[in-house]
Amino acid sequence: MSNNLSATEPRALRVYQQRIVEAVGSSNAIVKMPTGSGKTIVAAELLRRRHENAKSPGPPNQKTLFLVPTCELVEQQARVVESWTAHTIAVARFTGGMSDPVLAAFEVLVATPQAFLGLKQRCHWSWDLFHMVIYDEVHHVLKDHPYRKIALDLLVLRNEHSTEEAPQMLGLSASLTYGVIEEEIRKTLLKLCRELGIVKMMTPNEQELIEGGYIPQKRDDNIEVEISSEVPEGVPSAIER
Numbered sequence: 001m002s003n004n005l006s007a008t009e010p011r012a013l014r015v016y017q018q019r020i021v022e023a024v025g026s027s028n029a030i031v032k033m034p035t036g037s038g039k040t041i042v043a044a045e046l047l048r049r050r051h052e053n054a055k056s057p058g059p060p061n062q063k064t065l066f067l068v069p070t071c072e073l074v075e076q077q078a079r080v081v082e083s084w085t086a087h088t089i090a091v092a093r094f095t096g097g098m099s100d101p102v103l104a105a106f107e108v109l110v111a112t113p114q115a116f117l118g119l120k121q122r123c124h125w126s127w128d129l130f131h132m133v134i135y136d137e138v139h140h141v142l143k144d145h146p147y148r149k150i151a152l153d154l155l156v157l158r159n160e161h162s163t164e165e166a167p168q169m170l171g172l173s174a175s176l177t178y179g180v181i182e183e184e185i186r187k188t189l190l191k192l193c194r195e196l197g198i199v200k201m202m203t204p205n206e207q208e209l210i211e212g213g214y215i216p217q218k219r220d221d222n223i224e225v226e227i228s229s230e231v232p233e234g235v236p237s238a239i240e241r
Contacts, residue, residue: 031170114146
């Protein structure tokens with residue numbers, strides 16, 4: 001499924017996308033899917049359901065923050081969300097140098113992390129405005145990156161309050177770590193899961209991708225399915241949290 005959806009195109013999830021959406025639900029999760037397999041569609045469907053459920057009944061003014069690592073991706077991902085939700089959800093874009101968005105004018109804010117940090121500080125926004133935070137290319141949390149500052153800020157929130165008061169965390173990536181040694185990868189994933197409060201890691205298997213019509217975008221694209229649906233050993237379960 002292409003990310004370039006028209007306003008009239010049928011919005012049908014692929015079988016593996018449907019399975020992952022149902023499995024994630026309202027849990028803190030990481031979705032690892034290869035490039036071109038529809039990670040953003042999974043995120044758009046999850047946020048659509050979250051917003052739909054929040055309207056009747058539910059707390060007011062609950063918004064989604066969709067973080068992307070580059071300015072170029074802001075418009076691209078905003079259009080996917082708008083198309084997938086048939087423009088029923090108000091989507092705002094924000095990068096450095098743009099005018100601050102009006103809080104009441106959007107339900108989803110697609111922004112670069114550095115721009116959002118400045119916006120949040122200027123406008124004195126609290127995290128209780130958001131019921132969901134999506135990290136596109138979530139592996140950036142592991143680096144000295146604005147993603148990490150946001151992740152650690154939310155970690156403090158989860159540690160100081162009940163998990164029900166913190167936004168749902170959703171990470172998207174085609175590749176989760178920079179490590180090549182098995183133990184290094186395990187430690188990296190453990191750190192990522194702990195800092196984001198992840199309780200599920202989801203990925204389609206090779207058969208699901210092929211049967212779902214996934215075609216690698218480039219000749220050297222491969223179908224990577226190294227992670228299971230369980231978080232690494234050592235991460236507290238949802239009940240333990």
